[in-house]
Amino acid sequence: MAKKKNKIDTLLKRAEKLFNAGNYIEAEEKFLKAQRQLNSPKIEEKLAVCRREANILRGKELIARGEQSIQANNLSLALDCFKQAAALVNDPRPAERILELEALITGRQVYEKARSAAASGDRAAAAKLYEKAAAGYLDLWETQKDHDALKKAAVCLTKAGDFTKALDLFGRVGDFDEQAGYHFGFALAKTGDCFGAMAQWQTLDLQDTAFSEQRATVLENAVDQVYRDLKAAAGNVGESGIEERCKRAEEVSSFIRPDDSRALKERIEALLMYAKVISARIKWEAADYEAVVRLVEGLWADPELIRLKAAACYHISKDRNKYLGDLSECWMDAVGTLDVLKAQHLGNEDKTIEIQDRLIRMAHMRINTANAGGEKESAIARFDIQTRLTADLKAISQRSGKKIPICSSRYAALSGRSEQILELIRENKAYFRDEQHYLETGGYYSRVGSCLWALKTGDIESAIKSLDRLGTESTPDEFTQYARELIRFEYGLKALESGQKNFMDYFSSTHLLFEAAPAIEVRFSDRMLQDERDNVLAYEALTALLYGKRPSRPIARARSVLLARAAIVKYNDDKVTDKQFRVMVKKALELDPDNQFALQLLDSTNMEADMDVLLKIMGKGKFEKAAQMAVDSEYPEIRESFFEMAEKIAGMIHDQDVPPEFIKLDLERLKAAVTVVDPFHDLVDNIQFKIKTIGA
Amino acid sequence: MAANPYSILDIGKEASNQEIIRAAALQMRQKRFCAKEIAQAQKMLLDPVSRGCQEFLYHFDFKGLEERLCRPLEIKPPEFDAPCLTLFDNQTHDC
Numbered sequence: 001m002a003k004k005k006n007k008i009d010t011l012l013k014r015a016e017k018l019f020n021a022g023n024y025i026e027a028e029e030k031f032l033k034a035q036r037q038l039n040s041p042k043i044e045e046k047l048a049v050c051r052r053e054a055n056i057l058r059g060k061e062l063i064a065r066g067e068q069s070i071q072a073n074n075l076s077l078a079l080d081c082f083k084q085a086a087a088l089v090n091d092p093r094p095a096e097r098i099l100e101l102e103a104l105i106t107g108r109q110v111y112e113k114a115r116s117a118a119a120s121g122d123r124a125a126a127a128k129l130y131e132k133a134a135a136g137y138l139d140l141w142e143t144q145k146d147h148d149a150l151k152k153a154a155v156c157l158t159k160a161g162d163f164t165k166a167l168d169l170f171g172r173v174g175d176f177d178e179q180a181g182y183h184f185g186f187a188l189a190k191t192g193d194c195f196g197a198m199a200q201w202q203t204l205d206l207q208d209t210a211f212s213e214q215r216a217t218v219l220e221n222a223v224d225q226v227y228r229d230l231k232a233a234a235g236n237v238g239e240s241g242i243e244e245r246c247k248r249a250e251e252v253s254s255f256i257r258p259d260d261s262r263a264l265k266e267r268i269e270a271l272l273m274y275a276k277v278i279s280a281r282i283k284w285e286a287a288d289y290e291a292v293v294r295l296v297e298g299l300w301a302d303p304e305l306i307r308l309k310a311a312a313c314y315h316i317s318k319d320r321n322k323y324l325g326d327l328s329e330c331w332m333d334a335v336g337t338l339d340v341l342k343a344q345h346l347g348n349e350d351k352t353i354e355i356q357d358r359l360i361r362m363a364h365m366r367i368n369t370a371n372a373g374g375e376k377e378s379a380i381a382r383f384d385i386q387t388r389l390t391a392d393l394k395a396i397s398q399r400s401g402k403k404i405p406i407c408s409s410r411y412a413a414l415s416g417r418s419e420q421i422l423e424l425i426r427e428n429k430a431y432f433r434d435e436q437h438y439l440e441t442g443g444y445y446s447r448v449g450s451c452l453w454a455l456k457t458g459d460i461e462s463a464i465k466s467l468d469r470l471g472t473e474s475t476p477d478e479f480t481q482y483a484r485e486l487i488r489f490e491y492g493l494k495a496l497e498s499g500q501k502n503f504m505d506y507f508s509s510t511h512l513l514f515e516a517a518p519a520i521e522v523r524f525s526d527r528m529l530q531d532e533r534d535n536v537l538a539y540e541a542l543t544a545l546l547y548g549k550r551p552s553r554p555i556a557r558a559r560s561v562l563l564a565r566a567a568i569v570k571y572n573d574d575k576v577t578d579k580q581f582r583v584m585v586k587k588a589l590e591l592d593p594d595n596q597f598a599l600q601l602l603d604s605t606n607m608e609a610d611m612d613v614l615l616k617i618m619g620k621g622k623f624e625k626a627a628q629m630a631v632d633s634e635y636p637e638i639r640e641s642f643f644e645m646a647e648k649i650a651g652m653i654h655d656q657d658v659p660p661e662f663i664k665l666d667l668e669r670l671k672a673a674v675t676v677v678d679p680f681h682d683l684v685d686n687i688q689f690k691i692k693t694i695g696a
Numbered sequence: 697m698a699a700n701p702y703s704i705l706d707i708g709k710e711a712s713n714q715e716i717i718r719a720a721a722l723q724m725r726q727k728r729f730c731a732k733e734i735a736q737a738q739k740m741l742l743d744p745v746s747r748g749c750q751e752f753l754y755h756f757d758f759k760g761l762e763e764r765l766c767r768p769l770e771i772k773p774p775e776f777d778a779p780c781l782t783l784f785d786n787q788t789h790d791c
Contacts, residue, residue: 115785159780189776210781220773227769234762267768274765281758304761311753338752340743355748461744 008034012043019046024053059089066097075105100140103149107136112154118159130160138169147173158183163190179373182211185218194222195248197466198255216264219255223264226252227271234278242278249275268512273299273479280308289315293326300414303337310334314366321371325457331363331387333411360387378457385444385456385592392441393421396428409444421445422479436517442479443486452483455490464491478516485513487518496538507542511550518554525554529561540566547591560592564601581605607635614638618645623673630677643683646674650687660694667691700754701737704729709755716741 017031028050035043066081079101086094114129134156140149154169170184173355185200197218204211253268276295277407283291289312296312299305311334313327335356364387367379386408393406404424405417412418425442432438443452448470454463467487476484492506514521528539567584570576576584582605588598610633618626623646630642655665671687678684702709705719720738723729729737740746 115782118782182781182784186780194776207751208781208783210778211783214776214778214781217774217776217778221776224769224773226723231766270765270768274762274769276763277758277765281756281762283755284758302761304756307752308756311756312754334752351748353743355746355752358745358749359752 008037012498019050022053024050024057033657037084041322059085059091059094062088063091063094063097065574066094070101075101075108079105100146101145103136103140107133107140108154110136114156114159115409125158130156131162134160134162147175151177154187155179155183158187163187167191167353176200178206182206186214189214189218189221192225193216194225195252198252202255212259216261219252219260220264220267222252222255223267227274230271230275230278242282246275246279273301277305284308284312287315289313290323293323298432300411306411307334307337308332314358314363315368317366321374321376324367324370324375327363328367328379328383328386329410330449331383332360332390333408334404335359337391355502378459381457382455384455385453389441392431393424396424399427400424400432412445413449418445418449422477425479434519436519439482439516441480442477443483446477446479446483447473448480448483448487451487455487460487460494463487467679482513482516485509486517489513489520492542496535496542499535503538504542504545504680507545510546514546514550514552514555518552521550521552522554525558536562536565536569539598548602552645556591560588560595561597563591564588564595568601578605578609607637610635610638611641614641615645618642618649621669623649623670624676626675627676639677642677643681646670647683647686650683650690654690664691664694667694699733701750702754704737705741707741709751711741713742714758725746 005199011030011034014035015027018024018027018030028047031043031047031050034040035047057408062081062085066078066085069078069081071074079098080096082097084103085091110129110133114126114133117123117129118126134153137149137153137156140146142151150169151173154166157163157166157169163491166183166187170180170187173180173184176184181200181204185197188194188200189197198215201215201218206212226245226248228448230242230249233242233245249271253272256265256268274301280292280295283289283295292312293309296305296309299309310327310330311685313323313330316323317327338352338359353446364383367376367383367454370376370379389408390406393404397404397406402424404421405412405415407415407417409418412421422442422445425438429438432441440452446452448467451463451466453468454460454466464487467484472484473480488506489510492503492510495503495506528543531628536620540559540562541556543562547555547559564585567576567581567588570584571578571581585598585602585605588595592598610629614626614629614691617629626642626645633639650667650670653663653670656663656666667687667690671684671691674681674683675685702711705711705716707719711719716738720734723734724731740750748765758775
């Protein structure tokens with residue numbers, strides 16, 4: 001009996017321990033075993049607590065499992081879990097979830113039926129079922145305020161074809177996933193708001209052919225809507241919303257994607273241009289010419305646009321020193337458009353040429369009388385070049401009897417006429433006064449024409465940068481090759497002057513430029529001959545490189561002068577010996593025997609060498625030899641030096657501390673030598689007097 | 697260079713010489729511009745070459761330009777009558 005009591009006590013102790021630790025499920029089990037034997041009211045109380053708490057734990061576990069099942073899209077398992085949990089816990093949440101899940105499951109079932117109906121072609125049945133599914137989701141939205149249900153309802157209504165109601169619901173949806181975004185856009189497109197539809201679809205990144213086709217059609221319709229809206233506004237005088245509509249045109253252009261069709265892209269471009277022109281008209285009427293230039297910048301599709309820009313630039317530059325560059329760039333093209341426009345607009349057809357000439361003079365005067373500084377210098381250069389090019393193209397046109405588009409290189413490039421003009425230049429090569437004239441004219445219309453413009457209008461930095469950006473092609477045409485080498489040559493000289501270490505890189509193919517345009521070579525050579533310059537050693541190295549690749553007469557002359565000058569610089573810096581110096585000067589003379597500078601240099605070098613020898617032999621007392629040298633020398637300076645030294649030596653001999661007969665002997669020798677050079681020189685009597693003094 | 701002579705004389709592009717002279721006289725009476733400006737405007741428009749230049753600078757056929765630019769946009773695109781795509785029907789958390 002005692003043994004049995006001990007067993008129950010142990011059981012109760014374990015049950016209490018589990019109870020206190022909160023392990024109600026296991027505690028319940030132990031208490032139940034003990035109660036069977038003791039039937040105690042105290043144990044019954046404990047058992048009641050254990051049962052209640054265990055149910056709560058089980059309920060929580062089921063709720064968690066239910067939520068997990070929702071996440072795993074297993075709605076029926078989730079529903080089962082929540083139903084079990086509802087029976088165990090006194091919590092409203094499982095009941096709410098049950099309602100939600102039942103609605104979702106019903107909705108899904110209805111939705112699946114709707115899909116099947118749609119797939120089998122029964123659109124009417126599908127629409128009804130989608131509406132039913134939507135109603136279910138709406139109920140859920142009403143009761144649970146579940147935004148996901150609202151989205152699903154809107155999607156179902158879109159599928160049912162009730163776009164107005166669907167749009168109303170989409171209007172209340174806060175965040176759009178791809179599914180909602182697509183259906184919202186679809187509903188908008190179906191109700192005629194293609195612009196709004198595109199705004200919705202813009203962010204969708206779907207690689208689906210059917211969607212791409214829908215998108216293209218909707219975008220085309222959006223463009224059409226914006227266009228018709230803009231056109232209607234533009235037709236009404238005083239329409240205030242034009243700017244806003246123009247902005248819409250810009251927005252619709254932002255919907256374009258790289259893989260959209262060319263036709264669609266062209267349509268959007270046309271819309272943008274149309275919007276810009278309408279804006280430009282409004283700005284023109286308000287005399288806001290700067291805005292006009294900004295709007296029509298880069299638009300060359302119509303001759304009127306060129307004239308509009310040119311006239312706006314002309315008006316701006318009247319009071320301000322601005323837009324001279326633009327004016328010089330587009331003026332000749334604008335004047336050229338009169339050929340096309342005269343029949344349509346200008347009343348004085350027979351006066352066209354006079355009008356064109358007057359207009360050119362007007363622009364010339366406007367640019368030249370502008371205040372100094374700013375764009376003036378480059379504008380003058382640009383206008384002069386444009387005038388020359390126009391004159392040349394006109395002359396070619398007359399000469400060849402071919403009607404060609406006479407336009408600036410920029411306009412030619414934009415309108416795809418560059419090749420046509422280049423071909424004509426080639427065909428009429430004989431027209432040009434020399435190769436350089438021919439190549440330079442073509443250069444402006446070549447692939448690197450914009451770089452050549454930059455060079456010729458004084459912006460050498462941007463010329464070389466643009467050239468680098470354009471890269472090199474394996475077989476450039478002669479015009480591109482010329483322009484490229486010219487820019488590299490000019491920039492190379494600038495790099496040399498500014499002390500850049502890699503300046504030689506720019507001259508690697510300058511010989512090709514010189515071959516094509518010897519006048520540039522001659523000009524370079526003349527510059528080298530004319531002025532004293534810094535960086536003599538760099539120029540000498542450059543001419544060495546150029547001469548190595550093209551040993552022409554002009555380069556030989558330039559190199560000769562620079563070599564002689566470099567010899568002086570090196571000699572003065574103790575970098576070469578006398579002998580090396582003479583070798584360099586002689587080399588300079590070999591390159592150009594007429595190099596007067598080198599000739600003089602060599603002459604004075606020879607005299608100095610003779611002088612050194614004279615001093616040496618006089619110092620050694622070889623008076624006769626020195627006298628003979630003075631007689632033979634072609635330099636009067638040698639004779640003069642001989643007498644100067646002889647006078648000094650006479651004094652030194654006279655003052656020597658040696659026996660008089662030795663002094664007398666040396667003086668006699670010196671007198672004899674002086675007499676050989678000039679028997680009537682004062683020094684002869686002078687020495688004779690010294691001899692007599694010793695004798696006394 | 698004076699301002700827009702057409703504006704000074706308040707006349708259109710097509711004005712005849714007689715209309716120009718009449719407009720100049722009227723402007724002289726109205727004194728909106730100084731006599732020198734009015735005279736200069738009249739002179740400019742009576743000389744055919746000078747008038748051609750002024751037309752070049754001040755008159756643009758915006759209407760014609762807009763019409764030309766409109767042409768490619770006048771073609772109506774096809775209507776949007778495609779069905780709603782089932783592209784998203786199999787997504788997780790589907791309807």
